[in-house]
Amino acid sequence: MATSKTLILSTMRDEGPYIIEWLAYHKAIGFDDFLIYTNDCRDGTDLLLDRLEQNGELTHIRNNVLRRGPQKSAYKDAMTQPAYKNADWVLASDVDEFLNIHVGAGHVQDLLARFPKAETIPICWRHFSHNGHEGLLDGFSISALTDAESEQAAPKAVGRFVKSMFKPSSHIARIGSHTPMYDDEYTPKVQWGAKWLEVNPDEKPHRPTTDFGYDTVQMNHYAVRTLDTFLLKRDRGDVNYMKNRLELEYWQRWCLGGTQDISIHKHLPATHAEFNRMMSDPVVAALHTAASKVHAQRLETILGNPEVQKLKTEILTSVGMVSNAPKRKIVNEHAVNLAAKAPGRHQNRLKLLGQMPKGGRCAEIGVWNGGFSECILDVTQPSELTLIDPWELLAEQSADEWTHSRHKDHAFMRSMYDHVSSCYAHLPNVNIRKGFSAQILESFPDNYFDWVYIDGNHQYEFVRQDMEMAFKKVRPGGTIAGDDFFWKRNDRMHVKEAVLDAMRAEGMQNRPTRFGQQFMITVKD
Structure with a gap:
């Protein structure tokens, strides 16, 4: 024919x-x-x-x-x-x-x-x-x-x-x-x-x-x-x-x-x-x-134009960043392995997620293979989840910024991004942002998130930057949470120091609530 x-x-x-x-x-x-x-x-x-x-x-x-x-x-x-x-x-x-x-x-x-x-x-x-x-x-x-x-x-x-x-x-x-x-x-x-x-x-x-x-x-x-x-x-x-x-x-x-x-x-x-x-x-x-x-x-x-920023804020706040599409259950095999690899840590993470509001607007800093992202979706059912990670961009940075042996492997890190995208990019309530966390957080309006989970670069300067930015971007009464509170390198507890210093800079003298190495802080009203 x-x-x-x-x-x-x-x-x-x-x-x-x-x-x-x-x-x-x-x-x-x-x-x-x-x-x-x-x-x-x-x-x-x-x-x-x-x-x-x-x-x-x-x-x-x-x-x-x-x-x-x-x-x-x-x-x-x-x-x-x-x-x-x-x-x-x-x-x-x-x-x-x-x-x-x-x-x-x-x-x-x-x-x-x-x-x-x-x-x-x-x-x-x-x-x-x-x-x-x-x-x-x-x-x-x-x-x-x-x-x-x-x-x-x-x-x-x-x-x-x-x-x-x-x-x-x-x-x-x-x-x-x-x-x-x-x-x-x-x-x-x-x-x-x-x-x-x-x-x-x-x-x-x-x-x-x-x-x-x-x-x-x-x-x-x-x-x-x-x-x-x-x-x-x-x-x-x-x-x-x-x-x-x-x-x-x-x-x-x-x-x-x-x-x-x-x-x-x-x-x-x-x-x-x-x-x-x-x-x-x-x-x-x-x-x-x-x-x-x-x-x-x-x-x-x-985005440096006030008129454009105003329109962006109008869309973010008036319309929201989430549609009404039903979520399709996606199983990330890495999520299945979390409990087997570190059962105590996994249980503490689930306890922490149980404290987060259902249907909230949240961000995960440090996504890696997206295993914990699956838990966030299942437990908290967020209206919007922003996944933030540099992935292969980290391989292009100085070795001083690497805290894992695979950070220097460009192909491996890119494959992780591709995997996360294949699992979550189609979901209407997931927004995947490749880049460095403090810079990406800065792009959001102040008081935008209900809660943020920090599990990115664990070195002091990076955790401190994430914390300072999170205090601006999480609404009053919202939560800043994170992982590996007692992470140690060169006899220094980087995460703990950065978290406590950031809290003191905000006039907070209390200690964060903890579930093992998981920590959570309520932002002051």
């Missing part, structure tokens, strides 16, 4: 860290060609696409932006391009949208076969929340973001938007963001292919209200990705430069969740294979890495 030639048309600006994943995924599900327009890039997106074009992966055009704006300008020009004219089917899609097909093997040809008479196949958006993630993602969006809006229509909802696959035609007057716009005479004759039209022919093809066809196909829409990614998106502006749209209202409208959806994960192996193939070019890899660094640097800059 002959296959149809398929094309994705897209516009991009400052999307460097996300391009290879998006491209790899859509190649994995069978798209043949890509026509991508860029304008005014600051992160090397255009240079990365230039290289990918040299490698035969796509066609890249620098957009001549007219008064109508970047996207409309690109879509108008696209209709004159050979890639468009040679395509049997075209999908106009953004880099935060992933076509998720539920018929056949989930490939694009399976979708086309499902609607053999169609000229246009509208595909409903399905929005995904930030999954509790605050920082920039270190990995695939489709792996980490699994908290989706409900399949059911919300009360008083006016319908869901679509994106469309369509056959190029002389009857198309212009390409719209959501559907092609046919000339007036031909519009009534268009053959639409949509599940909801089979159920109810009177339903709108471009804005269904009840049946969204998710058992056939959906467009996974990661509109916010994470909180910090959203702030960068706001800084950049959307495809039409309407920066003023990207405020708290935008977050509340599009950061939607409540139902776990990992259906797209069936394509992860093929996506990784395509990703690795493209990244095997050292120039592509270097440009991808450079773009990620630019985003991290830009984030640091904009």
Whole structure:
């Protein structure tokens, strides 16, 4: 059976860290060609696409932006391009949208076969929340973001938007963001292919209200990705430069969740294979890495802006960093081994966790392999758990900072991060932050956490920094807890000294409550 030639048309600006994943995924599900327009890039997106074009992966055009704006300008020009004219089917899609097909093997040809008479196949958006993630993602969006809006229509909802696959035609007057716009005479004759039209022919093809066809196909829409990614998106502006749209209202409208959806994960192996193939070019890899660094640097800059900090605090406090998605039980094999390795320590840790509030907002400093993280999730059922560890970043530091023989082993430490991510990154109430603890804690608003557990670098200066920062970031009446109170090196009890000195600096003369080597302190009101 002959296959149809398929094309994705897209516009991009400052999307460097996300391009290879998006491209790899859509190649994995069978798209043949890509026509991508860029304008005014600051992160090397255009240079990365230039290289990918040299490698035969796509066609890249620098957009001549007219008064109508970047996207409309690109879509108008696209209709004159050979890639468009040679395509049997075209999908106009953004880099935060992933076509998720539920018929056949989930490939694009399976979708086309499902609607053999169609000229246009509208595909409903399905929005995904930030999954509790605050920082920039270190990995695939489709792996980490699994908290989706409900399949059911919300009360008083006016319908869901679509994106469309369509056959190029002389009857198309212009390409719209959501559907092609046919000339007036031909519009009534268009053959639409949509599940909801089979159920109810009177339903709108471009804005269904009840049946969204998710058992056939959906467009996974990661509109916010994470909180910090959203702030960068706001800084950049959307495809039409309407920066003023990207405020708290935008977050509340599009950061939607409540139902776990990992259906797209069936394509992860093929996506990784395509990703690795493209990244095997050292120039592509270097440009991808450079773009990620630019985003991290830009984030640091904009977070110094009081207006941005205000918006971030509004989102953190008004909306919260947790969706309503049900937690799926994940068993970390390292958690199973904790009791066997050190039964006394394990029991004391469980006693300490029993003192923590249920449903609280907490952080674990020093995650290692994530074994104790499992205990925190099971015992305290936190609304938000932030996992903080440098992992392989520690291998790049001075040997003076190493307190374990494996700290210098970059590959081993990276494997631990990957393991923790595989166990917890998909959970909507877990936020994984790779970096040094005092710096990461500083990024949170004061009085943010209900409790913090400190089990990072045990040397005095690092424990002292963690303690001082924890006193700022834990709310009055909250708890600062930790491990290895009597840890000793060179005849000095580093943890004990740092904890007591930090308490005295806060005017506290009492001793911390202890369960063996576990300690806990109540922050003064």
